[in-house]
Amino acid sequence: MTIATAERAAQDAAQAVIDLEERVRDGDTTVTATMLEKARKEASFAQLQIDAARRGVEKERQAEHAADVKAFMADYEEHMAGADLTDLRGAYADAVVSVAYLFTLLEDRRREQTAIMNRGQSLGLTVGKTPVPNDADRWREQFLNPATDFVALAVEEGQKGFASRNGQPAVHVLHTPERREEIGSLPRDDKHERGIEMRDRILNEAIAATEPA
Incomplete structure (x- = not known):
């Protein structure tokens, strides 16, 4: 009842x-x-x-x-x-090493960059932010902005396929021309979904490249 x-x-x-x-x-x-x-x-x-x-x-x-x-x-x-954190721990350890390697390379490059700027200034060659004025375009293409956190950009890119600047996909000096073109081609409407697809493709290609033929 x-x-x-x-x-x-x-x-x-x-x-x-x-x-x-x-x-x-x-x-x-x-x-x-x-x-x-x-x-x-x-x-x-x-x-x-x-x-x-x-x-x-x-x-x-x-x-x-x-x-x-x-x-x-x-x-x-x-x-x-069934919990096995081996893969996660390995991936985390690899990420730490990759971050350390990237950070070290960035620091070395920025030190060299600063040294070149200082030498150009001491020789009276530097104009503005360019040590050799008639080679400004090439300098800008390789210049690492001290204010740019490339490690954070790499983390964001690894999470969603691209890093953002003002809400839009951003490219920078460490991207290859092919990668710049790919990121620049992301549509505005479904860029987040396409970004995830792009991230997964890059990851799968990297995994496939490490596997024995």
Whole structure:
């Protein structure tokens, strides 16, 4: 029996008691004490059936919850038993080495860059930010801006396929011409989805290149 059905039955039983009591008050001698007592017992029993229905619903809820917990624990144990962080730890260690290598190369290049600028200035050749004015274009193509965090850009690019500047895909001096063209071709509308596709392709190509033929 559902709670709603039990409640309707209890309402009917309670109303039956009220109706009998009113008939007695109105002088109806056909209503006996036995009839009234029976109606009251039925109304009391109907209330118990409401409690029974509610308890039944609660028992079902508890049983469902217990089943869900049991299923979860089975999945949890399977997850924990099969947990192997070897690949993740290896990838993390490789990333640390790659970051260290990139950072070291950047620092070396920037030191050389600064030294060239200082020498150009001491010789009176430097104009603005170019040590050799008539070679400004080539200098700009290889200039590493000290304010640019290339490590952070590499992390972002590895996460979503491209790094952003002002919300748009950004290219920089460390990109190959092919990579610049690829990033520059990303459409504005679905650039994030295309970026993920591009990231996955680059990753798969890199993995394939390390596998034996």
